[in-house]
Amino acid sequence: MKKLLITAALLLFSCFAQAGNYATCLLDKLPGVQNHGASVSAVRVCQSKYPGGLAGVEQGAGRGLFASYDNGDECTYDKAKDTRYTGAVRVMAEACMRLYNKPQPKPKPNFFDQFDE
Numbered sequence: 562m563k564k565l566l567i568t569a570a571l572l573l574f575s576c577f578a579q580a581g582n583y584a585t586c587l588l589d590k591l592p593g594v595q596n597h598g599a600s601v602s603a604v605r606v607c608q609s610k611y612p613g614g615l616a617g618v619e620q621g622a623g624r625g626l627f628a629s630y631d632n633g634d635e636c637t638y639d640k641a642k643d644t645r646y647t648g649a650v651r652v653m654a655e656a657c658m659r660l661y662n663k664p665q666p667k668p669k670p671n672f673f674d675q676f677d678e
Contacts, residue, residue, distance in 0.1 A: 583611035584618045584656035592640050594649040604652060615659050623660030633658035 586607035594600045611617060623629070623636075630636040636657030641650040 581611075582618045582622065583607055583614050584622070584660045586610055587652055587656040588636070588640050588660075591644065591649045591653050593643055595645040597646060597648060600646050600649040600652070603649070615655060618656075618659050620659060620664040621662065624663070628661065630657070630661045633660070633662040636661050 587604065590603035590606060591600065594603060608614060630639070633654070634657075637650075637654045640657065641653045644650050644653065
């Protein structure tokens with residue numbers, strides 16, 4: 562019975578834990594940054610942990626049942642409002658948009674595109 566409870570607790574807590582990625586790393590490190598040097602260092606730390614950069618973060622990856630924000634603008638406002646260095650604000654905005662904006666639907670292929678080759 563004890564093993565069952567421990568297993569259930571681990572499964573439950575793993576549902577609440579959000580896997581880290583490049584965007585979440587940036588949003589952890591950049592808020593409050595006041596200069597270029599600190600901003601560059603924060604970005605380098607995240608790049609060393611997640612070499613794929615933002616390209617490795619699926620669009621809308623932060624959305625879901627326990628999402629912190631409804632969209633990227635809410636995230637940007639909350640995370641960047643006390644950050645003085647505008648370069649850091651831009652990077653945080655990109656991370657927020659990647660995490661919390663809805664993925665755009667892929668355009669349907671045109672029937673005649675198959676004959677263009």
